[in-house]
Amino acid sequence: MALTPSNMLPLGTKAPDFKLLDTTDDQLKSLDELKGTKGTLVMFICNHCPFVIHVNAELSQLAKDYVSKGINCIAISSNDVDNYPQDGPQYMKTTAIENDYIFxxxxxxxxxxxxxxxxxxTPDFFLFDEDLKLxxxxxxxxxxxxNGIPVTGKDLRSAMDNLIEGKPIDKNQKPSMGCNIKWRAS
Incomplete structure (x- = not known):
């Protein structure tokens, strides 16, 4: 389990568009159709990462707490499934069901x-406002x-609450930490 920090994408960056397979219903979905009215949380996760497994219950609860407030959540798995078959689409659907993902x-x-x-x-979090600006x-x-610290989601929840309330979000943000994305060999 290699500890990898997230890259700090510059605040204000426009969310890159995408159209990807939603493994929960086998439909292609775009960012435009999934975005929230007040904000959009894009999470890079996977099935096997111990850091993601550690926070899965909170990710599920976070979505349940914020979707009704206008922030939609989207999870994306980008791992190389040739070398990490447990992260393949058929297993993603099972993971979504087992963890009660509503996203x-x-x-x-x-x-x-x-x-x-x-x-x-994984996990890596990107919260965008209603205009899809980071x-x-x-x-x-x-x-x-x-590490014995309870999972509360306090940093991300604070940012989401401030976004909803129109308050400034602290620009001093600690990077996420987790397993590196499993890139395909070039």
């Missing part, structure tokens, strides 16, 4: 979307597998 779980087969977002690890690219909270 789409998209498969980035070409890894082009992860590269466009400069995603580096306002937060940081960690969920300080909890990591084995």
């Amino acid at each position: 789409p779980y998209l498969y980035d087969q070409t890894q082009a979307v992860a590269k466009a977002y400069d995603a580096a690890c 306002v937060y690219a940081g960690q969920l909270d300080d909890s990591r597998p084995g």
Whole structure:
């Protein structure tokens, strides 16, 4: 389990567009059709990463708490499924069901979307405002597998609350940490 920090995409960056397979219903979905009225949270996750497994319950709850407030959540898996078959689309659907995801779980087969977002690890979080401008690219909270800190989602929840309330979001954002995205060999 290699600890990899997220890349800090510059705040204000426009969300790169995409159209990907939603493994929960086998339909192609675009960013435009999935975005929220107040904001959009794009999360890069995968099935097998211990950092994602550690926070899965909070990711599920986060969506349930914020979708009704106008922030839609989108999860994307970009891992190389040739070398990590457990992250393949058929298993993504099972993971979504087991963790009660109410958000789409998209498969980035070409890894082009992860590269466009400069995603580096799982989990990696990108919160965009209603105009799809990046306002937060940081960690969920300080909890990591084995560090004894409870998973609360406090950092991301604070950013989401401030976005909804029209308050400034702290520009001093701690990067997320997790397993590196499993890139395909060139």
